[in-house]
Structures are given as C-alpha cells and as structure tokens.
Amino acid sequence: MMFSGIFTKSKTAIRNTAVLGLAxxxxxxxxxxxxYHVEIDTHKMLFFDTFGxxxxxxxxxxxxxxxxxxxxxxxxxGNNLAEYFALIFFVLCGVAIVTTFNTLLMLFLxxxxxxxPLYILTGSDKxxxxxxxxxxxxxLMGSFSxxxxxxxxxxxxxxxxxxxxxxxxxxxxxxxxxxxxMAGLLLLLxxxxxxxxxxxxxxxxxxxYDGAPTVFTSFxxxxxxxxxxxxxxxLFDEAFGSAQQTxxxxxxxxxxxxxxxxxxxxxxxxxxKRMLAYSSIAQAGFMLxxxxxxxGIAKEGIILYAAAYSLATIGxxxxxxxxxxxxxxxxxxxxxxxxxxxxxxxIFLLSLAGIPLTGGFFAKYYMLTSVIASGHYLWLVVFAVLxxxxxxxxxxxxxxxxxxxxxxxxxxxxxxxxxxxxxVVLAALVILLGVFPQALLNQLSHFIYTW
Amino acid sequence: MVxxxxxxxxxxxxxxxxxxKSEGLAKGWALLSSLATLVVVLIGLGxxxxxxxxxxxxxxxxxxxxxxxxxxxxxSLILTLLTAIVFPLIFISTWRDKYSKPWNFYALMLLSQxxxxxxxxxxxALLFYFFWELALIPVYFLASQWGGERRIQxxxxxxxxxxxxxxxxxxxxxxxxxxxxxxxxxxxxxYAMHNKISGKDQTWIFWLMFLAFAIKMPIWPLHxxxxxxxxxxxxxxxxxxxxxxxxxxxxxxxxxxxPVVPVGFWAWGDTVSTCCIIGMIYASLVAIKQDxxKRLVAYSSIAHMGLMAxAVFATDANGMxxxxxxxxxxxxxxxxxxxxVDLIERQFGTRKISELGGLASKAPGLAILLxxxxxxxxALPLTNGFVGEFxxxxxxxxxAATHYNVVFTCVALLSVILAAVYTLNMIGKVFFGxxxxxxxxxxxxxxxxKMVLAAIVVIIVFVGVYPKPVLxxxxxxxxxxxxxxxxxx
Numbered sequence: 001m002m003f004s005g006i007f008t009k010s011k012t013a014i015r016n017t018a019v020l021g022l023a024x025x026x027x028x029x030x031x032x033x034x035x036y037h038v039e040i041d042t043h044k045m046l047f048f049d050t051f052g053x054x055x056x057x058x059x060x061x062x063x064x065x066x067x068x069x070x071x072x073x074x075x076x077x078g079n080n081l082a083e084y085f086a087l088i089f090f091v092l093c094g095v096a097i098v099t100t101f102n103t104l105l106m107l108f109l110x111x112x113x114x115x116x117p118l119y120i121l122t123g124s125d126k127x128x129x130x131x132x133x134x135x136x137x138x139x140l141m142g143s144f145s146x147x148x149x150x151x152x153x154x155x156x157x158x159x160x161x162x163x164x165x166x167x168x169x170x171x172x173x174x175x176x177x178x179x180x181x182m183a184g185l186l187l188l189l190x191x192x193x194x195x196x197x198x199x200x201x202x203x204x205x206x207x208x209y210d211g212a213p214t215v216f217t218s219f220x221x222x223x224x225x226x227x228x229x230x231x232x233x234x235l236f237d238e239a240f241g242s243a244q245q246t247x248x249x250x251x252x253x254x255x256x257x258x259x260x261x262x263x264x265x266x267x268x269x270x271x272x273k274r275m276l277a278y279s280s281i282a283q284a285g286f287m288l289x290x291x292x293x294x295x296g297i298a299k300e301g302i303i304l305y306a307a308a309y310s311l312a313t314i315g316x317x318x319x320x321x322x323x324x325x326x327x328x329x330x331x332x333x334x335x336x337x338x339x340x341x342x343x344x345x346x347i348f349l350l351s352l353a354g355i356p357l358t359g360g361f362f363a364k365y366y367m368l369t370s371v372i373a374s375g376h377y378l379w380l381v382v383f384a385v386l387x388x389x390x391x392x393x394x395x396x397x398x399x400x401x402x403x404x405x406x407x408x409x410x411x412x413x414x415x416x417x418x419x420x421x422x423x424v425v426l427a428a429l430v431i432l433l434g435v436f437p438q439a440l441l442n443q444l445s446h447f448i449y450t451w
Numbered sequence: 452m453v454x455x456x457x458x459x460x461x462x463x464x465x466x467x468x469x470x471x472k473s474e475g476l477a478k479g480w481a482l483l484s485s486l487a488t489l490v491v492v493l494i495g496l497g498x499x500x501x502x503x504x505x506x507x508x509x510x511x512x513x514x515x516x517x518x519x520x521x522x523x524x525x526x527s528l529i530l531t532l533l534t535a536i537v538f539p540l541i542f543i544s545t546w547r548d549k550y551s552k553p554w555n556f557y558a559l560m561l562l563s564q565x566x567x568x569x570x571x572x573x574x575x576a577l578l579f580y581f582f583w584e585l586a587l588i589p590v591y592f593l594a595s596q597w598g599g600e601r602r603i604q605x606x607x608x609x610x611x612x613x614x615x616x617x618x619x620x621x622x623x624x625x626x627x628x629x630x631x632x633x634x635x636x637x638x639x640x641x642y643a644m645h646n647k648i649s650g651k652d653q654t655w656i657f658w659l660m661f662l663a664f665a666i667k668m669p670i671w672p673l674h675x676x677x678x679x680x681x682x683x684x685x686x687x688x689x690x691x692x693x694x695x696x697x698x699x700x701x702x703x704x705x706x707x708x709x710p711v712v713p714v715g716f717w718a719w720g721d722t723v724s725t726c727c728i729i730g731m732i733y734a735s736l737v738a739i740k741q742d743x744x745k746r747l748v749a750y751s752s753i754a755h756m757g758l759m760a761x762a763v764f765a766t767d768a769n770g771m772x773x774x775x776x777x778x779x780x781x782x783x784x785x786x787x788x789x790x791x792v793d794l795i796e797r798q799f800g801t802r803k804i805s806e807l808g809g810l811a812s813k814a815p816g817l818a819i820l821l822x823x824x825x826x827x828x829x830a831l832p833l834t835n836g837f838v839g840e841f842x843x844x845x846x847x848x849x850x851a852a853t854h855y856n857v858v859f860t861c862v863a864l865l866s867v868i869l870a871a872v873y874t875l876n877m878i879g880k881v882f883f884g885x886x887x888x889x890x891x892x893x894x895x896x897x898x899x900x901k902m903v904l905a906a907i908v909v910i911i912v913f914v915g916v917y918p919k920p921v922l923x924x925x926x927x928x929x930x931x932x933x934x935x936x937x938x939x940x
Contacts, residue, residue, distance in 0.1 A: 368621070436512075
C-alpha cells in the first residue's frame with residue numbers, strides 16, 4: 001500500500017487499492033469467525049475468540065465505510081495520499097492486536113502500533129499550525145501515557161507469582177491483592193483511560209481532534225476509540241476480573257467524571273467539530289459503564305455500542321467534512337438545500353442521543369442494564385441518564401439549525417449520489433440495529449459465555 | 452390483530468404521506484386514515500372483551516425478554532377510542548388552516564397518532580417505553596417547524612423535560628425487569644412483582660417512574676414546560692398534546708405504576724396529592740389572570756389533570772372509574788375548547804381576550820356550541836364533565852388510602868369554583884358585551900366546523916345523561932387495580 005504511491009500518480013487508483021485491501025480484510029475476518037483458520041503459531045500471545053474477532057469486524061467495516069465516504073477528502077490534505085492509507089492500515093494492524101491480545105506485551109505492542117501512525121496522521125496537514133500543534137500534543141502526552149503503561153506492566157510482572165505476562169495467569173488465585181499488583185493495575189487503568197479519552201485524562205482530546213484533518217478525526221474518534229475499548233474490556237475481564245471489588249470504585253469515579261465533563265463542556269461549544277470531540281468523550285463515559293459491570297450483558301453491549309456509535313459518528317463526520325462552515329450556524333437551513341444529508345444526519349444524531357428506534361438506544365440500554373444487573377452503583381446509572389438528557393441539548397442544536405432556522409448552510413460542492421446513497425445505507429443500518437439488535441448480537445451470544 | 456392494525460394504519464399512512472406533494476391530497480389522505488382507525492376501534496369495541504382478535508403477541512427480542520405484545524382491554528379501549536375520535540375531529544376542524552409543506556405536517560400528525568395508540572395498547576414494558584418516546588418525536592418536529600415565534604425554545608424545553616422523565620422511567624423499568632423471576636418485560640411479569648419488591652425498594656422505584664408521568668400530566672411543580680409549549684405550538688398540535696398526550700401520564704400511572712409498586716404508591720400518596728391540589732388551585736388562579744386564550748385553556752388543563760391524579764392516589768372504586776371516564780371526557784371537552792380557540796384565532800388573528808368582544812351577536816352558532824363545551828368543562832350536571840367529576844370527588848372523599856381525604860376534597864372543590872370563574876369570565880368578555888372594531892366584521896363558523904363542535908356536544912350530552920356503557924367498560928380494570936393494590940380481597 002505504502003509503495004503504491006511510487007507506482008502511480010493517480011489518486012483514484014491509490015484509493016481503490018485501499019478499498020480493495022479493506023474489503024479483503026473484512027472478508028478474511030468474517031472467514032475467521034466462520035471457522036476457516038490459517039494456523040499461525042503465535043505462542044499463545046494472541047487469542048482469536050469471537051469477542052475479539054467481532055471487535056475487529058466492526059473496526060474493519062467502519063474503516064471501509066469511512067474510506068468509501070471520505071476517501072476523496074483525504075486527497076486535499078497533502079501530497080502523500082498513499083502514505084495516509086498505508087498508515088491507516090498500520091493502525092488497523094494495531095487494532096487487530098489490541099482486540100485479540102493474550103499477553104501484556106502484545107497489548108503494549110498493539111497500543112504503540114495504533115498510536116504512532118496516529119501521531120503522524122494528526123500532523124499530516126503540514127501547512128496548518130493547528131495540525132502541527134495537535135500532533136505534538138498528542139505525541140508528548142501519548143508517549144507519557146505509554147511510559148506509564150510500561151511501568152504498570154512491569155509491576156504486574158513482578159507481582160505475579162510465576163513472573164508472567166499472560167493475562168490469564170497474572171491473578172493466579174492469590175487470596176489478597178498485593179500493593180505492587182494494585183499499583184500496576186492502577187497505572188494500566190490510567191494509561192488505558194488516557195487512550196480512550198476518559199476524564200480526567202481527556203485534556204488532549206479536544207485539541208487533537210480539532211487540529212487533526214477531519215477525516216482522521218473521524219477515524220480516531222470511532223475506530224481507534226472503539227477498538228481500544230474492546231481491548232480495555234478484554235484486559236480487565238481476563239486479568240483483573242476476579243479482583244473486581246478493588247478497582248470498581250475507580251472505574252465508577254472515572255466514568256462519572258467522563259460523563260460530566262464530556263456532556264457539560266460540549267454544551268458550550270460553538271464549533272460542531274469540537275462539539276463532536278467532546279461528545280465522543282461523553283460516549284466513552286457510557287462505554288465505561290460496561291467496564292464497570294463486566295458481565296455477559298456488558299460484553300454484548302460494548303459490541304453493540306461500538307457498532308452503533310461508529311456508524312453514527314462516521315456518518316456525521318462524513319457530512320461535516322463536506323460543510324463549508326464548521327460552526328452551528330453553518331448548518332442553518334441545510335434541510336432545504338440538501339434534504340437527504342439533513343435527514344440522514346438527523347438519524348445519526350438521534351442515534352447518538354439514544355432515541356428509541358435507533359441503534360444508539362439499545363446501545364445505551366445495554367450499558368444501563370449491565371450496571372443495574374450487577375446490583376451496585378445505581379447512583380451512577382441515574383447520573384448517566386441525566387447526562388444523556390444533557391447530551392440531547394447539543395445534538396439537537398444541529399437538528400434545529402438544519403430544519404428550523406433559515407440560513408445559507410451548504411456544502412462545499414454538490415455531494416455525489418454515491419455519497420448520498422452510502423449515507424442512506426448507513427442510516428438504514430443504524431435503524432436496523434435499533435429495531436433488531438439481535439442481528440449483530442446473535443453471533444456473540446453463543447460464544448460469550450464460553451470465553 | 453385489532454390492536455396491531457391500530458398502530459399500523461396511521462404508521463403506514465403517515466410514512467406514505469411524506470410523499471404527497473399536494474395540499475388537498477395530503478389533507479384528504481390524513482382524514483381518511485384517521486377515519487379508518489376510528490372504524491377499527493369501533494369494531495374492537497363491539498367485540499367480546501376476551502376475544503382473541505384483541506390481542507397480538509409475537510417474538511421481538513427474545514434475548515432481552517421483550518416481546519411485541521399488544522392488547523386491548525377496557526382501559527385501552529377508552530383511550531384508543533378517544534384518540535381515534537379526536538384525530539378526525541382535529542383534521543376536519545383545522546381544514547382551513549394553512550401550513551407550509553402541508554404533506555409533512557399531516558404525515559407527522561399521523562405518525563404521532565401511531566405512537567400514541569402504541570402507548571395505549573402495549574403490554575410489554577420495553578415496547579411501552581419505545582412508543583412513549585416515539586410519540587414524542589413527531590410532536591417535537593411538528594411544534595418546532597410550524598409553531599409561533601418562540602417555538603424553538605419552548606418545544607426544546609418540553610422535549611428535554613419529557614426526555615429526562617422518560618430516561619428515569621427506563622431505569623425503573625430495567626430495575627423491575629432485572630428482578631422478575633422469568634426475566635421478561637411482559638405486563639404479567641411486572642404485575643406479579645407487586646408483592647415481591649420490598650417496601651423499601653418500592654419507595655424509590657416509585658419516584659423513578661412517577662417523575663416521567665408527573666412531567667407528562669403535568670403536576671405542579673413540574674408543569675413549567677406546558678403553558679409555553681401549548682402556546683407556541685400550532686393549535687392542531689396543541690389539540691393532540693392536550694386531548695391525548697397528557698392522558699399518557701395518567702394511563703401510565705394506572706397501568707404500569709399502581710399495580711406494580713402499590714406500597715410506594717400508598718407511601719407517597721399524601722405528598723403527591725398535596726402537590727396536585729396546590730397545582731389545581733395555582734393553575735386556576737393563574738388562569739383567571741390570563742389574557743391569552745391559549746394560555747388560559749392550558750392552565751385549565753393543568754387543573755383538570757391535577758384532579759385526575761388526585762383521584763388515582765385516592766384509590767377508591769368510584770374514583771378509579773371516575774378517572775378513566777374523566778380521561779375520555781376531558782379529552783373531548785378540552786378538544787372543544789381548543790377548536791374554539793383555533794376558530795377565533797383564524798378569523799380575527801388574535802388570541803387576546805382584551806381585543807375581542809361581542810362575538811355572540813356575530814357568530815351565534817359558535818357561541819351556542821361553545822357555551823355547552825364550556826359548561827362541560829365546569830362540570831355542570833347533564834354534561835359528561837359532571838359524571839366524571841362527581842365520581843372523582845366521591846372517590847377522593849371516601850378514600851381509604853389517606854387521612855386527609857376531607858381536606859383534599861374541600862380544597863379541590865375550590866378549584867371547580869375557580870374554573871367556573873375563569874371560564875365564564877372568558878366567555879363573558881369574548882362573546883358577550885359590545886363588539887369592537889375588530890370583531891364587528893365577524894361571521895359565523897362554517898359548516899364543517901359546526902359539525903365538529905356539534906359532534907363534541909352530542910358526545911358531551913350523551914355521556915352526561917347515559918354514562919353506563921363507558922362505566923361498564925372500565926369496571927373490570929378498576930376492580931383489577933384495586934385488587935392488585937390490596938384494597939379489595
């Protein structure tokens with residue numbers, strides 16, 4: 001992929017190669033889920049179970065949709081189109097590792113493989129000062145958090161009775177938790193929370209998401225965040241699942257802070273792009289509820305949340321990229337000029353807000369149910385629900401601008417009918433997930449309890 | 452089958468209605484669809500109460516324990532009948548109103564009807580929640596697109612207020628569901644929980660679900676969204692909101708809250724009843740001071756709904772039947788009031804009482820019909836309002852659930868007197884007296900509008916003189932309620 005830029009100057013050919021590669025990934029992943037393996041000995045360091053493979057599937061399909069929708073917009077960022085696609089593929093490699101890791105070293109490797117191309121992609125708009133600043137911020141804070149992760153891994157290695165990195169062996173039936181173990185666990189929690197932009201480790205997110213070229217913001221806010229969450233859940237379930245009492249309170253506090261910060265700050269934004277950045281923090285807060293509960297419902301729920309959230313956000317960002325003006329006023333009157341765009345945008349926003357009939361509703365429903373089923377932390381459920389009501393305010397601001405205000409909101413150039421058609425397909429998928437979420441989850445229910 | 456048809460007809464016709472590009476076609480289509488729904492309800496009414504055609508049950512989300520199950524029993528029949536009668540009357544009476552892009556307007560109205568009917572027939576808690584929210588979305592778009600000047604803020608406040616309530620209700624539903632032994636959302640499982648949830652838990656579960664219903668009705672002090680939302684919405688939408696949607700709150704109380712957490716119900720009964728009577732007196736007093744017709748009727752609606760909520764918490768056999776019949780009556784009566792407001796506004800371009808006067812001499816037909824509707828609102832004997840309110844007051848007075856029944860009754864009766872004050876005051880100023888420059892050009896109402904008001908008057912007088920069929924319909928539900936709340940062996 002990387003070298004295709006040498007062979008051809010044609011942007012379309014490069015883009016098509018990328019699409020082909022992604023399609024291949026999706027097919028191969030599906031084949032793996034269906035049972036056709038190519039045996040590669042990974043020394044038990046990667047474990048391809050249904051949970052991980054479903055996480056992969058969502059990431060790959062989302063990236064495919066992203067490239068199909070916004071591939072052309074990547075050309076405007078700079079000259080190195082082939083390299084951008086290549087970096088995306090590298091990130092996907094990291095995603096595949098993070099969703100299926102079985103040992104802490106693999107987790108570290110996967111996180112790094114995800115992060116480093118992202119640093120580059122954030123700064124890829126070389127002539128824009130904001131992009132450069134965003135890349136530097138991301139790089140500095142990201143490296144710091146990775147350092148913390150490495151320290152945490154070292155502590156866990158030292159605290160484990162047999163000196164192992166394998167996550168199922170770390171706990172090893174010890175009757176009580178050693179301080180070193182706790183230190184390692186907390187450091188890992190902090191560094192992973194940084195990666196998914198949970199408060200109070202989220203301060204990099206608005207600037208980085210705002211400064212990066214919007215296509216890559218879309219990629220970061222959806223695919224990367226979602227797959228790191230899958231890894232997050234995997235880590236805490238396998239490695240620390242039996243010690244739940246010790247760390248649950250921390251996760252609850254982080255979740256509450258994330259929900260609060262994400263929703264309240266999003267209310268005051270003037271730019272839709274920054275609002276979406278904060279909204280992704282708020283959505284991460286909801287996903288943290290699954291981490292808190294860690295039962296079967298939570299794992300099903302995180303998969304559904306990943307799918308619903310990715311589809312809706314990719315759709316909104318695809319529309320945002322085409323807008324002339326990124327502020328709320330820039331959306332005024334869009335319904336008159338571009339009815340299809342406005343209608344699909346409304347469906348995506350309703351899904352993010354959690355209105356029934358959209359996938360987002362069932363996603364939030366699963367998150368709430370998983371915590372209620374666990375029996376504790378009901379205060380967090382009520383708090384989460386109140387924050388969801390706050391989120392309605394800023395999501396509906398866009399709907400109001402589009403439909404009920406008069407203005408000159410329009411896109412930079414007329415979107416092609418392929419673009420509109422794909423948006424309609426995305427919206428239909430969101431509604432399908434909202435009426436029959438089992439379509440996605442049936443795959444999971446069979447295997448989730450034997451994990 | 453009947454119940455499913457009730458939802459399907461407006462849903463399908465509503466979705467199709469978006470594509471009609473002609474105003475006349477859109478209006479005719481909407482009217483036809485609402486009449487078809489009315490026919491289906493009447494057929495359902497005629498069937499035997501336990502006939503199989505009134506139920507429908509099919510698998511929807513088996514892993515979640517939720518089924519698509521709908522049923523029509525006495526209570527649902529009354530409310531679906533109300534909805535089915537109200538919508539054609541709305542369409543006929545607002546035939547002359549002009550909207551931009553009317554096909555969208557009528558399609559959204561039909562979709563809101565589908566949502567409302569779904570709420571009344573759902574017998575699965577998750578499905579009930581689904582329809583509860585779905586009834587809200589079309590109304591939000593309707594009011595925001597075609598409303599008055601401050602419509603965006605007013606409707607948004609209405610939406611967020613209601614949404615917060617609904618989400619809290621969702622938590623309550625999920626909590627109860629997670630404690631059902633068979634992990635199911637069906638109404639039977641929920642009813643079976645009424646003596647399985649501990650009294651202590653019931654006290655806070657009650658609030659989680661009650662807040663949603665209290666916001667909907669609305670009950671003081673959660674009513675602040677209502678006058679603005681009613682005033683800023685186009686009058687057809689206000690008719691839907693006031694005549695049908697507020698009944699969703701009382702319906703939820705009777706159907707989903709009282710039988711499931713009866714201890715919580717009884718524990719907080721006095722608190723809620725106090726809020727109700729404060730709301731009734733407060734709203735009536737404010738209504739007396741109103742100059743805008745729409746706000747006056749809006750506040751009167753708060754007062755009437757407060758009385759219904761009071762009677763539900765009084766938990767008496769007569770009171771319960773009174774609530775169910777009064778839901779129907781209030782829907783019809785308030786619809787009549789809103790139609791009059793709409794007619795006045797359309798003709799004279801103003802809703803201010805101070806700018807109107809002497810309409811009776813110019814529009815005698817309107818005046819006569821309005822008098823009867825207004826007297827029904829004041830609960831004069833021979834009108835349906837009297838039947839309902841008599842049962843309600845009798846229920847509150849002989850209530851076994853509270854020590855303060857005499858106090859509640861007396862204070863509530865005050866609000867009836869105040870209702871007479873503001874209604875007759877309004878009629879006196881608007882219809883009688885001298886005509887002024889604006890109203891001297893008034894003409895009487897047209898035939899279709901007369902027909903609609905006449906239909907309403909006929910229902911008022913019929914139910915007022917012969918309420919037996921309606922009471923028969925509700926007797927079973929009232930008995931069931933009292934049994935499951937442990938007031939009857």
